[in-house]
Amino acid sequence: MNDVEQDQEESLFEAPPMGEQERMVEAVLFASAEPVTVSELQSRMPHGSDAAEALVYLRKRYEGRGVSVVKVGDAWAIRTAPDLGYLMQKETVETRKLSRAAIETLAIISYHQPVTRAEIEEIRGVSVSRGTVDQLIEMEWIRFGRRRMTPGRPVTFVVTQGFLDHFGLESARDLPGLKELRSAGLLESRPPPGLMPGPDSDEEEESTEGQSELFED
Amino acid sequence: MNDVEQDQEESLFEAPPMGEQERMVEAVLFASAEPVTVSELQSRMPHGSDAAEALVYLRKRYEGRGVSVVKVGDAWAIRTAPDLGYLMQKETVETRKLSRAAIETLAIISYHQPVTRAEIEEIRGVSVSRGTVDQLIEMEWIRFGRRRMTPGRPVTFVVTQGFLDHFGLESARDLPGLKELRSAGLLESRPPPGLMPGPDSDEEEESTEGQSELFED
């Protein structure tokens, strides 16, 4: 404490060495809750100090470091180097199950591709929300296919390689057909006895037809 | 997506150069007002980084500067050099004035930890008021430690990282005069030779190993 007082008294007559002044600027910029102007620095430092010059040295010292001395308006502050900004973010990844609507939409696209939104809606019996399609596109599980050569030229959706990778499929043709789903017990209801000339069978044909369109290129 | 995955895989085999790791540690420590543990640093840096080694370099780099890299328990922080405190009047935080009882209780906990309330009372010769302990807990300078494995399983108190940070201690082993006190036998918990009056004579039997548990290495 006495040493400090002595230093201060001496400094009335002789400014501290530039290295010391640099230390002072460094400490003040670090601890201050707001950017500090040169005149504020000057007023805090012992008489005879040159805050502006000390800043030049300090700035140079931090060049290429993890933090840098930056000008904010007419004041100065220490900030994280821009290229390290990502370290200030802590990413927590949360895995959630895809919604039922998204799974069904994805299933229809994978079995019927290329398929238009109107067709998806017809199969599902409910409208398909934009968010659901966007989500699947964002996940890179579906993408836009060729436009349908019908009035309005609607876009079609097809599944991506990322989709096949995720589900461990070599091609969308590897997806099990309705008969297999049924024998695997995945169908929730029995068709009524007789009278069901298999909407599945013609659907299956339709789907392979659709897929062939895609895969034959 | 694929690129990111590739990057991560590569980084398992190749960490960023040590100079870069030092920058990262520097950026993270500068950004935080609280001490950051090595494992926290490690988790924020790319795979394969060695935060502990980068810290050694960084600490050396800041020797003699206006701010320094200090160890606080098992964490690290950047703090201004104490000799420049006089420049920081503006930043000075008014800490709540602690009562003599609170200061003594804090000292006893820091030198004797883990220590039970009965042991503190035995040392001070008076009962410890609830408010005193509450205040120290509220200031985050002490916290509950493990329960003592003696009848009644009393809770113990230990000092926190915040305490070490506040008093600029690397660990509780660096408490002033700790060695002398220990060699003088003043940190031993000597059971009174019967018939001694005490504030809580019925709880006195709990006094057992005391600080040795923490300080022995």
Added chain:
Amino acid sequence: MAEEQDFQADVVSVSERMAAEALIVDVDGFEGPLDLLLTLSRTQKVDLRTISVLELAEQYLGFIEKARHLRIELAADYLVMAAWLAFLKSRLLLPPEPGEEGPSGEELAAHLAFQLERLQAMRDGAAKLMARDQLGRDFFARGIPEDVTRVRRVTYTATLLDLMQGYARIRTKDEFRPFVMDRESLYTMEQALDRMRGLIGFAGDWTELTSYVPEGWETDPAKRRSATAAHFAASLELAKAGAIEIRQGDTFAPIQIRRKPDE
């Protein structure tokens, strides 16, 4: 009186006497008997390790007497300590009786000295601790911390099973009806009722019920049975409601119905 004289004898100099009086005035300022003992021990001006516990005990007892004399109310623990010190004093002065149980006077005195020394050490430690450079006073943390922003990224996942179940769900939704509703070969009474309500307006004359059975239901025996029964039940409903009249000429003769003539 004699006790007071004892106390006076202990107080040697004027300054010490004044200190003793100050102690009395401050009696509430002491943090218990141990604190008082520690303060009194300072008058011995020796290292706490070589303190005379006997002398300290006498000082304390004298202090308590003085306080009593001045009618200062002392907390119970001061009096407990006084009684204990009086006991200690007697142990220290008198040789132990043969076969006496418990710790010796020396052991008790040593522990009291230890307690005083330990308390003093903790006070010194506290003073040294508080004299250290402190965060926010002598050294400082970052003034503008750049907080870590927590980015929560949500990834969605699904399994092949989810996908297949989803597809199966859609493809079977149309087919799925409760089994009882599944009656391709059945004609319900409700259907027949609907049909007959539409047709009955034109039937002013007696008409055979069988002629109401819709096309396509007359040939297949199962369908014909179902449709006939439904229409018969429906005609009974209509007759009950007073919409039609119903008759049968003979057993197994054709059933005939007609619209009920307007009154």
